[in-house]
Amino acid sequence: MNNVPEGRWRRGVVDVMGALREMNSQLSLLNHHVGLRLALRDVDLDCIDLLARNGSQSPTALARLAGLHPATMTGILDRLERDGWVVRERDQRDRRAVTIVLRPERGGELYRLFGGMRAAVDDICADLDPEQLALIAGFLTQVAAAGGREAEALGQ
Incomplete structure:
Protein backbone atom coordinates (compact mmCIF):
# COMPACT_ATOMS: atom_id res chain seq x y z
CA MET A 1 0.00 0.00 0.00
CA ASN A 2 3.07 2.27 -0.05
CA ASN A 3 2.28 4.07 3.24
CA VAL A 4 -1.08 5.30 1.93
CA PRO A 5 -3.86 5.42 4.53
CA GLU A 6 -6.01 2.26 4.36
CA GLY A 7 -9.23 4.17 3.58
CA LEU A 38 -21.58 -9.80 -39.10
CA ALA A 39 -24.51 -12.03 -38.06
CA LEU A 40 -22.35 -13.59 -35.34
CA ARG A 41 -23.49 -14.52 -31.87
CA ASP A 42 -21.39 -13.25 -28.97
CA VAL A 43 -20.03 -16.76 -28.38
CA ASP A 44 -19.14 -17.08 -32.08
CA LEU A 45 -17.11 -13.88 -31.91
CA ASP A 46 -15.45 -15.12 -28.71
CA CYS A 47 -14.37 -18.33 -30.47
CA ILE A 48 -13.04 -16.40 -33.47
CA ASP A 49 -11.04 -14.22 -31.08
CA LEU A 50 -9.67 -17.25 -29.24
CA LEU A 51 -8.52 -18.77 -32.52
CA ALA A 52 -6.99 -15.46 -33.63
CA ARG A 53 -5.05 -15.12 -30.36
CA ASN A 54 -4.12 -18.77 -29.75
CA GLY A 55 -3.86 -20.20 -33.26
CA SER A 56 -5.57 -23.23 -34.72
CA GLN A 57 -7.01 -25.63 -32.16
CA SER A 58 -8.75 -28.95 -31.93
CA PRO A 59 -12.47 -28.60 -31.18
CA THR A 60 -11.86 -30.00 -27.70
CA ALA A 61 -9.05 -27.54 -26.97
CA LEU A 62 -11.15 -24.64 -28.25
CA ALA A 63 -14.10 -25.74 -26.10
CA ARG A 64 -11.77 -25.82 -23.08
CA LEU A 65 -10.42 -22.33 -23.86
CA ALA A 66 -13.95 -20.99 -24.27
CA GLY A 67 -15.27 -22.77 -21.18
CA LEU A 68 -17.90 -24.56 -23.23
CA HIS A 69 -19.16 -28.13 -23.41
CA PRO A 70 -17.79 -29.94 -26.50
CA ALA A 71 -21.33 -30.58 -27.78
CA THR A 72 -22.04 -26.84 -27.63
CA MET A 73 -18.79 -26.20 -29.49
CA THR A 74 -19.90 -28.52 -32.30
CA GLY A 75 -22.92 -26.31 -33.00
CA ILE A 76 -20.82 -23.15 -32.90
CA LEU A 77 -18.25 -24.64 -35.28
CA ASP A 78 -20.99 -25.81 -37.65
CA ARG A 79 -22.26 -22.21 -37.82
CA LEU A 80 -18.79 -20.68 -38.22
CA GLU A 81 -17.85 -23.16 -40.93
CA ARG A 82 -21.14 -22.68 -42.79
CA ASP A 83 -20.65 -18.90 -42.75
CA GLY A 84 -17.02 -19.11 -43.93
CA TRP A 85 -15.21 -18.08 -40.74
CA VAL A 86 -13.39 -21.36 -40.08
CA VAL A 87 -12.37 -24.56 -41.80
CA ARG A 88 -12.15 -28.00 -40.23
CA GLU A 89 -8.90 -29.54 -41.42
CA ARG A 90 -8.50 -33.29 -41.06
CA ASP A 91 -5.18 -34.91 -40.19
CA GLN A 92 -4.02 -36.99 -43.17
CA ARG A 93 -2.73 -39.80 -40.92
CA ASP A 94 -5.69 -39.89 -38.53
CA ARG A 95 -8.86 -38.75 -40.32
CA ARG A 96 -10.65 -38.55 -36.96
CA ALA A 97 -8.33 -35.76 -35.77
CA VAL A 98 -9.62 -32.30 -36.69
CA THR A 99 -8.04 -28.86 -36.35
CA ILE A 100 -10.11 -25.68 -36.51
CA VAL A 101 -8.43 -23.02 -38.66
CA LEU A 102 -9.55 -19.42 -39.11
CA ARG A 103 -10.07 -18.29 -42.68
CA PRO A 104 -7.82 -15.21 -42.91
CA GLU A 105 -9.83 -13.60 -45.71
CA ARG A 106 -12.65 -12.89 -43.23
CA GLY A 107 -10.36 -11.03 -40.82
CA GLY A 108 -10.60 -7.78 -42.77
CA GLU A 109 -14.26 -7.44 -41.86
CA LEU A 110 -13.44 -7.64 -38.16
CA TYR A 111 -10.45 -5.34 -38.55
CA ARG A 112 -12.62 -2.69 -40.20
CA LEU A 113 -15.38 -2.88 -37.57
CA PHE A 114 -12.92 -2.63 -34.68
CA GLY A 115 -10.98 0.17 -36.39
CA GLY A 116 -12.64 2.93 -34.39
CA MET A 117 -11.71 1.24 -31.13
CA ARG A 118 -8.11 0.69 -32.24
CA ALA A 119 -7.86 4.39 -33.16
CA ALA A 120 -9.38 5.41 -29.80
CA VAL A 121 -6.86 3.29 -27.87
CA ASP A 122 -4.03 4.77 -29.96
CA ASP A 123 -5.26 8.26 -29.03
CA ILE A 124 -5.56 7.36 -25.33
CA CYS A 125 -2.03 5.92 -25.31
CA ALA A 126 -0.45 8.70 -27.39
CA ASP A 127 0.78 10.73 -24.41
CA LEU A 128 1.97 7.77 -22.33
CA ASP A 129 5.59 6.73 -22.25
CA PRO A 130 6.71 3.10 -22.71
CA GLU A 131 7.09 2.58 -18.94
CA GLN A 132 3.52 3.74 -18.29
CA LEU A 133 2.21 1.54 -21.08
CA ALA A 134 4.15 -1.43 -19.66
CA LEU A 135 2.65 -0.77 -16.20
CA ILE A 136 -0.90 -0.65 -17.62
CA ALA A 137 -0.34 -3.74 -19.77
CA GLY A 138 1.09 -5.61 -16.80
CA PHE A 139 -1.85 -4.64 -14.60
CA LEU A 140 -4.39 -5.71 -17.20
CA THR A 141 -2.52 -8.97 -17.80
CA GLN A 142 -2.60 -9.73 -14.07
CA VAL A 143 -6.32 -8.91 -13.87
CA ALA A 144 -7.02 -11.16 -16.88
CA ALA A 145 -5.02 -14.00 -15.31
CA ALA A 146 -6.88 -13.60 -12.01
CA GLY A 147 -10.18 -13.69 -13.90
CA GLY A 148 -9.08 -16.84 -15.70
CA ARG A 149 -8.16 -18.54 -12.43
CA GLU A 150 -11.48 -17.60 -10.86
CA ALA A 151 -13.43 -18.76 -13.91
CA GLU A 152 -11.59 -22.07 -13.82
CA ALA A 153 -12.29 -22.49 -10.11
CA LEU A 154 -15.99 -21.73 -10.57
CA GLY A 155 -16.18 -24.05 -13.57
CA GLN A 156 -15.08 -27.09 -11.59
Whole structure:
Protein backbone atom coordinates (compact mmCIF):
# COMPACT_ATOMS: atom_id res chain seq x y z
CA MET A 1 0.00 0.00 0.00
CA ASN A 2 3.07 2.27 -0.05
CA ASN A 3 2.28 4.07 3.24
CA VAL A 4 -1.08 5.30 1.93
CA PRO A 5 -3.86 5.42 4.53
CA GLU A 6 -6.01 2.26 4.36
CA GLY A 7 -9.23 4.17 3.58
CA ARG A 8 -7.70 6.08 0.69
CA TRP A 9 -6.12 2.91 -0.71
CA ARG A 10 -9.42 1.01 -0.43
CA ARG A 11 -11.29 3.80 -2.26
CA GLY A 12 -8.69 3.62 -5.02
CA VAL A 13 -9.17 -0.14 -5.34
CA VAL A 14 -12.96 0.31 -5.44
CA ASP A 15 -12.52 2.93 -8.19
CA VAL A 16 -10.30 0.54 -10.19
CA MET A 17 -12.87 -2.27 -9.81
CA GLY A 18 -15.64 0.07 -10.95
CA ALA A 19 -13.61 1.15 -13.97
CA LEU A 20 -12.89 -2.48 -14.87
CA ARG A 21 -16.59 -3.34 -14.62
CA GLU A 22 -17.53 -0.39 -16.83
CA MET A 23 -14.79 -1.31 -19.33
CA ASN A 24 -16.09 -4.89 -19.41
CA SER A 25 -19.64 -3.68 -20.04
CA GLN A 26 -18.65 -1.29 -22.81
CA LEU A 27 -16.36 -3.78 -24.56
CA SER A 28 -19.07 -6.44 -24.34
CA LEU A 29 -21.49 -4.00 -25.94
CA LEU A 30 -18.97 -3.19 -28.67
CA ASN A 31 -18.42 -6.89 -29.36
CA HIS A 32 -22.17 -7.47 -29.44
CA HIS A 33 -22.67 -4.73 -32.04
CA VAL A 34 -19.77 -6.01 -34.15
CA GLY A 35 -21.34 -9.46 -33.95
CA LEU A 36 -24.71 -8.11 -35.05
CA ARG A 37 -23.11 -6.45 -38.10
CA LEU A 38 -21.58 -9.80 -39.10
CA ALA A 39 -24.51 -12.03 -38.06
CA LEU A 40 -22.35 -13.59 -35.34
CA ARG A 41 -23.49 -14.52 -31.87
CA ASP A 42 -21.39 -13.25 -28.97
CA VAL A 43 -20.03 -16.76 -28.38
CA ASP A 44 -19.14 -17.08 -32.08
CA LEU A 45 -17.11 -13.88 -31.91
CA ASP A 46 -15.45 -15.12 -28.71
CA CYS A 47 -14.37 -18.33 -30.47
CA ILE A 48 -13.04 -16.40 -33.47
CA ASP A 49 -11.04 -14.22 -31.08
CA LEU A 50 -9.67 -17.25 -29.24
CA LEU A 51 -8.52 -18.77 -32.52
CA ALA A 52 -6.99 -15.46 -33.63
CA ARG A 53 -5.05 -15.12 -30.36
CA ASN A 54 -4.12 -18.77 -29.75
CA GLY A 55 -3.86 -20.20 -33.26
CA SER A 56 -5.57 -23.23 -34.72
CA GLN A 57 -7.01 -25.63 -32.16
CA SER A 58 -8.75 -28.95 -31.93
CA PRO A 59 -12.47 -28.60 -31.18
CA THR A 60 -11.86 -30.00 -27.70
CA ALA A 61 -9.05 -27.54 -26.97
CA LEU A 62 -11.15 -24.64 -28.25
CA ALA A 63 -14.10 -25.74 -26.10
CA ARG A 64 -11.77 -25.82 -23.08
CA LEU A 65 -10.42 -22.33 -23.86
CA ALA A 66 -13.95 -20.99 -24.27
CA GLY A 67 -15.27 -22.77 -21.18
CA LEU A 68 -17.90 -24.56 -23.23
CA HIS A 69 -19.16 -28.13 -23.41
CA PRO A 70 -17.79 -29.94 -26.50
CA ALA A 71 -21.33 -30.58 -27.78
CA THR A 72 -22.04 -26.84 -27.63
CA MET A 73 -18.79 -26.20 -29.49
CA THR A 74 -19.90 -28.52 -32.30
CA GLY A 75 -22.92 -26.31 -33.00
CA ILE A 76 -20.82 -23.15 -32.90
CA LEU A 77 -18.25 -24.64 -35.28
CA ASP A 78 -20.99 -25.81 -37.65
CA ARG A 79 -22.26 -22.21 -37.82
CA LEU A 80 -18.79 -20.68 -38.22
CA GLU A 81 -17.85 -23.16 -40.93
CA ARG A 82 -21.14 -22.68 -42.79
CA ASP A 83 -20.65 -18.90 -42.75
CA GLY A 84 -17.02 -19.11 -43.93
CA TRP A 85 -15.21 -18.08 -40.74
CA VAL A 86 -13.39 -21.36 -40.08
CA VAL A 87 -12.37 -24.56 -41.80
CA ARG A 88 -12.15 -28.00 -40.23
CA GLU A 89 -8.90 -29.54 -41.42
CA ARG A 90 -8.50 -33.29 -41.06
CA ASP A 91 -5.18 -34.91 -40.19
CA GLN A 92 -4.02 -36.99 -43.17
CA ARG A 93 -2.73 -39.80 -40.92
CA ASP A 94 -5.69 -39.89 -38.53
CA ARG A 95 -8.86 -38.75 -40.32
CA ARG A 96 -10.65 -38.55 -36.96
CA ALA A 97 -8.33 -35.76 -35.77
CA VAL A 98 -9.62 -32.30 -36.69
CA THR A 99 -8.04 -28.86 -36.35
CA ILE A 100 -10.11 -25.68 -36.51
CA VAL A 101 -8.43 -23.02 -38.66
CA LEU A 102 -9.55 -19.42 -39.11
CA ARG A 103 -10.07 -18.29 -42.68
CA PRO A 104 -7.82 -15.21 -42.91
CA GLU A 105 -9.83 -13.60 -45.71
CA ARG A 106 -12.65 -12.89 -43.23
CA GLY A 107 -10.36 -11.03 -40.82
CA GLY A 108 -10.60 -7.78 -42.77
CA GLU A 109 -14.26 -7.44 -41.86
CA LEU A 110 -13.44 -7.64 -38.16
CA TYR A 111 -10.45 -5.34 -38.55
CA ARG A 112 -12.62 -2.69 -40.20
CA LEU A 113 -15.38 -2.88 -37.57
CA PHE A 114 -12.92 -2.63 -34.68
CA GLY A 115 -10.98 0.17 -36.39
CA GLY A 116 -12.64 2.93 -34.39
CA MET A 117 -11.71 1.24 -31.13
CA ARG A 118 -8.11 0.69 -32.24
CA ALA A 119 -7.86 4.39 -33.16
CA ALA A 120 -9.38 5.41 -29.80
CA VAL A 121 -6.86 3.29 -27.87
CA ASP A 122 -4.03 4.77 -29.96
CA ASP A 123 -5.26 8.26 -29.03
CA ILE A 124 -5.56 7.36 -25.33
CA CYS A 125 -2.03 5.92 -25.31
CA ALA A 126 -0.45 8.70 -27.39
CA ASP A 127 0.78 10.73 -24.41
CA LEU A 128 1.97 7.77 -22.33
CA ASP A 129 5.59 6.73 -22.25
CA PRO A 130 6.71 3.10 -22.71
CA GLU A 131 7.09 2.58 -18.94
CA GLN A 132 3.52 3.74 -18.29
CA LEU A 133 2.21 1.54 -21.08
CA ALA A 134 4.15 -1.43 -19.66
CA LEU A 135 2.65 -0.77 -16.20
CA ILE A 136 -0.90 -0.65 -17.62
CA ALA A 137 -0.34 -3.74 -19.77
CA GLY A 138 1.09 -5.61 -16.80
CA PHE A 139 -1.85 -4.64 -14.60
CA LEU A 140 -4.39 -5.71 -17.20
CA THR A 141 -2.52 -8.97 -17.80
CA GLN A 142 -2.60 -9.73 -14.07
CA VAL A 143 -6.32 -8.91 -13.87
CA ALA A 144 -7.02 -11.16 -16.88
CA ALA A 145 -5.02 -14.00 -15.31
CA ALA A 146 -6.88 -13.60 -12.01
CA GLY A 147 -10.18 -13.69 -13.90
CA GLY A 148 -9.08 -16.84 -15.70
CA ARG A 149 -8.16 -18.54 -12.43
CA GLU A 150 -11.48 -17.60 -10.86
CA ALA A 151 -13.43 -18.76 -13.91
CA GLU A 152 -11.59 -22.07 -13.82
CA ALA A 153 -12.29 -22.49 -10.11
CA LEU A 154 -15.99 -21.73 -10.57
CA GLY A 155 -16.18 -24.05 -13.57
CA GLN A 156 -15.08 -27.09 -11.59
